[in-house]
Amino acid sequence: MTSGLAWTDTTVRQALGIPAGVPEPGGSEADLRFARICTDTREVGEGDLFVALQGERYDGHDFVTEAAAKGARAAVVSRTVEVDNVMPLYLVPDTLDGLAGLACSRRRALAGQVIGITGSSGKTTVKELIAAALRGTFVVHQTTGNRNNRVGLSLSILDAPINAEFLVLEMGTSEPGEMATLTGIAEPDHVVLTTVGEAHLTGLGSLEGVLSEKIDLLRGSSPSGEAVIGDEPPLLAFAAREVRADAHISGFSERADPDCRGAELTQESCGRYRFRIWDREVKAGLPGVHGAQNLLMALACARYLGADQSSAIEGASAVTPGPLRGEAKTIGSLTIVLDCYNANPQSVLAALELLSRLPGDGPRVAVLGSMLELGSHSRELHRSTLERALALSLDLVVATGDFASSGRPAAGPDQPELIVAPTIDEGYSALRSRLIGSETVLLKASRAVAMETLVDRFEADFGSSTGGILDPGVSPTGVRQGNA
Numbered sequence: 001m002t003s004g005l006a007w008t009d010t011t012v013r014q015a016l017g018i019p020a021g022v023p024e025p026g027g028s029e030a031d032l033r034f035a036r037i038c039t040d041t042r043e044v045g046e047g048d049l050f051v052a053l054q055g056e057r058y059d060g061h062d063f064v065t066e067a068a069a070k071g072a073r074a075a076v077v078s079r080t081v082e083v084d085n086v087m088p089l090y091l092v093p094d095t096l097d098g099l100a101g102l103a104c105s106r107r108r109a110l111a112g113q114v115i116g117i118t119g120s121s122g123k124t125t126v127k128e129l130i131a132a133a134l135r136g137t138f139v140v141h142q143t144t145g146n147r148n149n150r151v152g153l154s155l156s157i158l159d160a161p162i163n164a165e166f167l168v169l170e171m172g173t174s175e176p177g178e179m180a181t182l183t184g185i186a187e188p189d190h191v192v193l194t195t196v197g198e199a200h201l202t203g204l205g206s207l208e209g210v211l212s213e214k215i216d217l218l219r220g221s222s223p224s225g226e227a228v229i230g231d232e233p234p235l236l237a238f239a240a241r242e243v244r245a246d247a248h249i250s251g252f253s254e255r256a257d258p259d260c261r262g263a264e265l266t267q268e269s270c271g272r273y274r275f276r277i278w279d280r281e282v283k284a285g286l287p288g289v290h291g292a293q294n295l296l297m298a299l300a301c302a303r304y305l306g307a308d309q310s311s312a313i314e315g316a317s318a319v320t321p322g323p324l325r326g327e328a329k330t331i332g333s334l335t336i337v338l339d340c341y342n343a344n345p346q347s348v349l350a351a352l353e354l355l356s357r358l359p360g361d362g363p364r365v366a367v368l369g370s371m372l373e374l375g376s377h378s379r380e381l382h383r384s385t386l387e388r389a390l391a392l393s394l395d396l397v398v399a400t401g402d403f404a405s406s407g408r409p410a411a412g413p414d415q416p417e418l419i420v421a422p423t424i425d426e427g428y429s430a431l432r433s434r435l436i437g438s439e440t441v442l443l444k445a446s447r448a449v450a451m452e453t454l455v456d457r458f459e460a461d462f463g464s465s466t467g468g469i470l471d472p473g474v475s476p477t478g479v480r481q482g483n484a
Contacts, residue, residue: 015104017101033073044072049076052075074090096150107157112167113167115190118172122230123194125291126297142169144156171186174202176213190222190227196235215239228248228260252275271288282317287354333462334462339442348368355440367451382403383407386399398430399421400427437462
């Protein structure tokens, strides 16, 4: 929902492409005004405009009467519905397109600049880091959670306050053409591409398909804006420079530009890193080399956009892992690292590298669950990722789901012990007898696997933990709002 913008019958019609004077079911009033745009009847208030979205598990048209009873002044629908309380209905071919049209209108009414962020992994984290880096200098609005598809992006724009100087928006894609659609809605001034890897191959087909789709964000952005690109993998920087020769390449490799290349990368406690940039020492609040890479990218973006460097470093360095994104829990004497919000070969290997490098003397255990949406490449990628996991300095690997069915790799010298189990519950049962209580255990899988449910079993066997498990990727209405 949104406030702070004068939504009237005229502006709504213009946004939806409905000519003035066309009769709508229920009638219309020229001086009709709306307080907010809303898609969830549980949040409808007096004077709202309700958009009847259709999701996999529900149809908003079934709730138009309820919206009216709660005070909605009109509704956007794609078919005529019976409404107990007489109110105007704006009839459009597709209500999702209608929501996007309202968001486009809102975006163009805002004076603030839009930063669009995408990547196969790290985009939610980089979004948080950029917002934190900018907030000490500017008024910032950002995507909540990972609302990064057509629904989530539109709602994020509609939520923006009129005084926002920067909108930091996450944009995800799982099929060809989706990124072009999102850029058409957000019209980004500046862009950040974190990385590309084998993700959503069911829709995008191959790494090349993923790359082309992600680069569409760059193609659809303002040529006069800033573009910050991660230096991994090498093909990303090359492809970005073909579209924008002035793109800034950020990272720790020689591929990175000198003005956004980090130096003296050094591991500290808890798997976190420090590095130097612009003659300043920076300490990451996020663990892993990828945490330092994401922080560096955010700081580079903030610098190019004019943020005060000291406040940018202070703000972004204070960002810590979000729920299920590398958060650590202490359960008895165990350390459980929950990194099961997203999984593709690239992110799994980054998490395993972090686990292998964590300080401490206790055994390192990785529990791996299926990486979803890899299409025809799934078996091959699960097998190759498992083989690489077994080459790391770990003590035990538990392969479940698609990792288990990809085939057991041949045993090698100094290889960690391998447990193969069809399900995560069976994997835990096999793992339990091998735990002595002092291990660091990584839980890594795609979100739909729900591997965080193992926390209850760890707590039952080893003691209680602090903190909670959240799922910011699913809206209260049941419409999934995030893509990779």
